[in-house]
Amino acid sequence: MLRLVGALLLTAGAAGLGLCAAGQLGERVRSLRSLVGGLEILKRELSFRRTAMPELMERTARQAGEPARYLFARCRDHLEELGERSFGQIWVRALEAEPELLLTREERAVLAELGQVLGRYDADGQIAALERAEEGLKVCLARAEEDRRRLGRVYTALGVGSGAMLAILLL
Amino acid sequence: MMVPVRRQAAERFSQAAALLPWALRQGAERLPETDKARVEELRLRAGRPPTAVLPEGEVPLPGLEGERVTGEDLRLVLEVATQASAHAVLDRVREGFVTVRGGHRVGLCGSAVCENGAIRTLGSLSSLSIRVAREVPGAAAGVRPMLRDAGRTGGTVILSPPGGGKTTILRDLIRRLSDGIEGPPLRVGVADERGELAAMYDGLPMNDLGARTDVLDGCPKAVALKLLLRAMNPQVLAADEVAGPEDAAALEEAAGCGVALLCTAHAAGPEDLLCRPVFRRLVRRGVLSRAVVLTGRGEGRRWTLAELGEGGPC
Structure with a gap:
């Protein structure tokens, strides 16, 4: 009886690990989608309203999806540090302080480059940088979606399968 | 009557000095209190020490006599002055100045990027002047x-x-x-x-x-x-x-x-x-x-x- 309970727990734990890994892939897709949406909002605000940075960050923090909105909210909250550090540095710090974004080094680099342009150039220059970053993130998003589709099932199957195998071995 | 006016002038100076990057601000804050109330402008020129303009002339900021203002310092001042929103005040940048909260005016100088005979923007900055705005009640008495x-x-x-x-x-x-x-x-x-x-x-x-x-x-x-x-x-x-x-x-x-x-x-x-x-x-x-x-x-x-x-x- 004890063996049976142990085997069940093992199977459930291994399956949970697999599902968790698959879930992480889904979270990455959600994060990248929300970031692409956030950049879209920035682009729209700059194109039509030439919105000043404090309001730009405030509006985007309110309108963007999770978890991207936390990045914009953090930038908004730290704008008062301008003078001690540049907006680019505030942006990079915000990126590093949001682990929920689940970004790879490449995605982080795309966004960090964008931070060096935001607020420093005319609206057209910033919009061009936003478009470049959006394109870069869309490529990463397509890859993340493919990973989720392909690896998501693999991780789930691996988790459940390895759990079942261990249980059989134990029994 | 003179003391509150002086205090207010020194506060205005601090407000204007807050536009400076941290290291330069420390130099500005080291000025004697009597001078802070008299400073008319803060001047930054790339490759030169930062200075304050007093009625009797320009003096280097204390402790920064050997320092050189960098292009990044100038960009930071503009970023603070515009709240990282150069795009929102571009028409002012084209005119060569930005007015900030408190009425202080940041004059800009650098390499202009022209388009169709008009200034499109300032490509790189070479010098800045932060003019300290101040109210002097009674300045126009008798006029x-x-x-x-x-x-x-x-x-x-x-x-x-x-x-x-x-x-x-x-x-x-x-x-x-x-x-x-x-x-x-x-x-x-x-x-x-x-x-x-x-x-x-x-x-x-x-x-x-x-x-x-x-x-x-x-x-x-x-x-x-x-x-x-x-x-x-x-x-x-x-x-x-x-x-x-x-x-x-x-x-x-x-x-x-x-x-x-x-x-x-x-x-x-x-x-x-x-x-x-x-x-x-x-x-x-x-x-x-x-x-x-x-x-x-x-x-x-x-x-x-x-x-x-x-x-x-x-």
Whole structure:
């Protein structure tokens, strides 16, 4: 009886690990989608309203999806540090302080480059940088979606399968 | 009476110094308190030590005599001044200055990027001047009784070379006209194109321009003068730094509506002013008839009144 309970727990734990890994892939897709949406909002605000940075960050923090909105909210909250550090540095710090974004080094680099342009150039220059970053993130998003589709099932199957195998071995 | 004015001046200085990057700000804060209250400008030039402009001349910021201002320092000041929103104030950047909260003016200099003969933006900055805005209540004491009909009619221009205190005198004169000091209270409309006179923030003036003053800021003077005339029924119209033919045309139109005019212009004196065709025309047409001429700097600043005659030496 004890063996049976142990085997069940093992199977459930291994399956949970697999599902968790698959879930992480889904979270990455959600994060990248929300970031692409956030950049879209920035682009729209700059194109039509030439919105000043404090309001730009405030509006985007309110309108963007999770978890991207936390990045914009953090930038908004730290704008008062301008003078001690540049907006680019505030942006990079915000990126590093949001682990929920689940970004790879490449995605982080795309966004960090964008931070060096935001607020420093005319609206057209910033919009061009936003478009470049959006394109870069869309490529990463397509890859993340493919990973989720392909690896998501693999991780789930691996988790459940390895759990079942261990249980059989134990029994 | 002098102590609160000094304290306020030192506070204004700190507000302007807050635009500087941290290391340079430390140098500015090391200035003696008496000097902080007298600083007219903070100057940053790439490759040179940062300086403060006092009435007696430019002095390096204490402790930074051997330091060199970098291009990144200049970019940071602009970023702070615009709240990382260069795109939102690009028209001002093109004009070569940005006015920040408190009415301080950041003058910009660098390599201009031109398009179709007009400045598109400033590519790289080479120097900056942060002019500390300050109110000096009483700076225009005694001016109003000398104006025609105590400021109710006629046109007066305040003259001095750049940095001579024209805006400070104009600001106090507006307050005196509006609050009824040295004469009856009058409704004053202010065309504050650069935002230096009232320093509006969230609809509230940071500088006291009096109880009967209406301010239209951030739009070209010529347009603002016409709008104020139509919308606010002013008895006096005031504008800082009149220069172009559009401004002059708006002043002419306002003068024809029976409104008294107050403005400032860069000139060492009436002769200097009348060398410029725009002002010769305004004087000839009777739009401007008197000049308040400022001389000296700091506490040695004095004003004299001059009648503007037709013609001039040029």
